[in-house]
Amino acid sequence: MGQNIYDDPEFQAGYRRLARSEEGLAGAPEWPSVRALLPDLTDKQVVDLGCGYGAFARWAAESGAALVDAFDLSEQMLARAGELTGPSAPITYTRADLDTLTLPAAAYDVAYSALVLHYLVDLSRFVGMVHGALRPGGSFVLTCEHPVYTAPTESQWIEHDGRRSWPLDRYGEEGVRVRDWLAPGVRKQHRTLGTLLNTLLDAGFTLRRVLESVPSPEQVEAQPELAEERDRPMFLMVAADR
Amino acid sequence: MGQNIYDDPEFQAGYRRLARSEEGLAGAPEWPSVRALLPDLTDKQVVDLGCGYGAFARWAAESGAALVDAFDLSEQMLARAGELTGPSAPITYTRADLDTLTLPAAAYDVAYSALVLHYLVDLSRFVGMVHGALRPGGSFVLTCEHPVYTAPTESQWIEHDGRRSWPLDRYGEEGVRVRDWLAPGVRKQHRTLGTLLNTLLDAGFTLRRVLESVPSPEQVEAQPELAEERDRPMFLMVAADR
Numbered sequence: 084m085g086q087n088i089y090d091d092p093e094f095q096a097g098y099r100r101l102a103r104s105e106e107g108l109a110g111a112p113e114w115p116s117v118r119a120l121l122p123d124l125t126d127k128q129v130v131d132l133g134c135g136y137g138a139f140a141r142w143a144a145e146s147g148a149a150l151v152d153a154f155d156l157s158e159q160m161l162a163r164a165g166e167l168t169g170p171s172a173p174i175t176y177t178r179a180d181l182d183t184l185t186l187p188a189a190a191y192d193v194a195y196s197a198l199v200l201h202y203l204v205d206l207s208r209f210v211g212m213v214h215g216a217l218r219p220g221g222s223f224v225l226t227c228e229h230p231v232y233t234a235p236t237e238s239q240w241i242e243h244d245g246r247r248s249w250p251l252d253r254y255g256e257e258g259v260r261v262r263d264w265l266a267p268g269v270r271k272q273h274r275t276l277g278t279l280l281n282t283l284l285d286a287g288f289t290l291r292r293v294l295e296s297v298p299s300p301e302q303v304e305a306q307p308e309l310a311e312e313r314d315r316p317m318f319l320m321v322a323a324d325r
Numbered sequence: 326m327g328q329n330i331y332d333d334p335e336f337q338a339g340y341r342r343l344a345r346s347e348e349g350l351a352g353a354p355e356w357p358s359v360r361a362l363l364p365d366l367t368d369k370q371v372v373d374l375g376c377g378y379g380a381f382a383r384w385a386a387e388s389g390a391a392l393v394d395a396f397d398l399s400e401q402m403l404a405r406a407g408e409l410t411g412p413s414a415p416i417t418y419t420r421a422d423l424d425t426l427t428l429p430a431a432a433y434d435v436a437y438s439a440l441v442l443h444y445l446v447d448l449s450r451f452v453g454m455v456h457g458a459l460r461p462g463g464s465f466v467l468t469c470e471h472p473v474y475t476a477p478t479e480s481q482w483i484e485h486d487g488r489r490s491w492p493l494d495r496y497g498e499e500g501v502r503v504r505d506w507l508a509p510g511v512r513k514q515h516r517t518l519g520t521l522l523n524t525l526l527d528a529g530f531t532l533r534r535v536l537e538s539v540p541s542p543e544q545v546e547a548q549p550e551l552a553e554e555r556d557r558p559m560f561l562m563v564a565a566d567r
Binding site for chain 2: 277280294
């Protein structure tokens with residue numbers, strides 16, 4: 084089983100206080116960009132891979148999706164997702180390790196996976212599985228940590244000659260990065276951008292859009308703490324079609 | 326007209342001494358990767374956009390291309406390309422500013438452009454023009470400086486806490502970067518990876534492969550000076566099909 088850091092009490096306590104946890108999709112600065120990658124969900128069958136507290140699943144249901152199958156490894160997050168979801172919503176929450184989950188063939192119109200791929204050990208297996216679970220013409224919309232964010236030995240800004248920068252190194256060295264984020268010892272997988280995109284292509288996907296989380300000047304004015312995201316993108320967002 | 330830095334005497338003298346100039350394709354570490362992106366050129370009509378000394382054009386002709394139309398802005402490089410090319414090679418060298426060049430519609434099977442896009446001011450116009458110049462099923466294989474290479478305020482490695490890194494900043498700030506490389510005041514255009522790929526998609530291309538210049542451990546052993554390229558990719562390589 085993959086590392087279940089989201090059920091670590093210290094991690095979970097910290098995660099729960101993030102804006103994206105407290106405010107849901109509205110607390111995620113990249114959400115407007117991600118939303119623009121999604122097709123109309125009316126009457127669609129949707130799978131949410133790494134659903135967390137279920138903010139996307141509920142949004143999909145409110146947007147008219149016929150059903151949403153939502154998976155996550157974290158018991159605590161699934162419990163909270165259940166609490167936040169009304170009984171009539173067409174959402175099924177299921178605990179699963181995405182590194183081993185299999186889904187029925189051609190069962191969904193839309194697959195969504197937010198900020199999960201950088202935890203998965205076997206990306207090819209996962210992407211191939213998602214491709215098989217989509218109907219022809221279906222869409223896979225994903226976000227993950229950007230390769231320039233996952234790559235460095237030290238995952239923090241540095242000051243040099245009076246200028247702040249992001250110390251990029253080890254970009255070409257794919258594999259585990261151990262980070263102290265909310266709790267010590269969080270294991271992430273660094274992959275290059277080429278690997279991420281070519282894994283989608285090799286699975287049979289067509290790339291429709293590739294975006295990076297660069298906040299607009301207007302977003303920075305409204306939330307000055309986002310300014311550093313213009314210096315180094317934190318997230319990658321991809322829309323791929325079967 | 327775009328900046329014609331390649332005809333600057335200081336720049337040209339320095340450029341002529343680079344391995345990729347003295348040794349041609351064999352002196353470019355990324356060439357094996359680029360070559361693998363190219364279709365079989367036998368009997369194909371090829372256009373080389375930014376041909377420099379003509380190393381690719383000659384390789385394409387030797388590989389069986391029916392004709393190669395090769396364009397460059399630099400008079401000196403075209404003159405040298407002519408000297409290096411045998412009279413029977415089916416290559417036509419033409420001086421042109423790629424920021425304004427137009428090509429006939431559906432005239433080529435393969436378009437190739439190496440390390441030129443980061444000089445072009447109007448990428449959309451250029452990419453749309455290349456798309457129109459390819460026959461349906463044709464391929465565009467391009468290389469350009471990688472966005473993490475073009476982005477920073479200071480384009481050089483730094484030492485911090487005893488560790489060398491590439492000081493990434495201003496990734497989201499697209500536009501001109503003035504560099505001192507071989508000569509002072511070389512003007513390059515920084516664009517994000519999303520912009521580069523989405524410009525191809527918007528022109529109607531299908532992305533087939535996205536690669537980054539990360540030398541293999543074997544390449545680093547043979548050429549230790551390539552080691553830093555594993556820390557920060559210098560080039561992006563894309564194969565796109567019409």
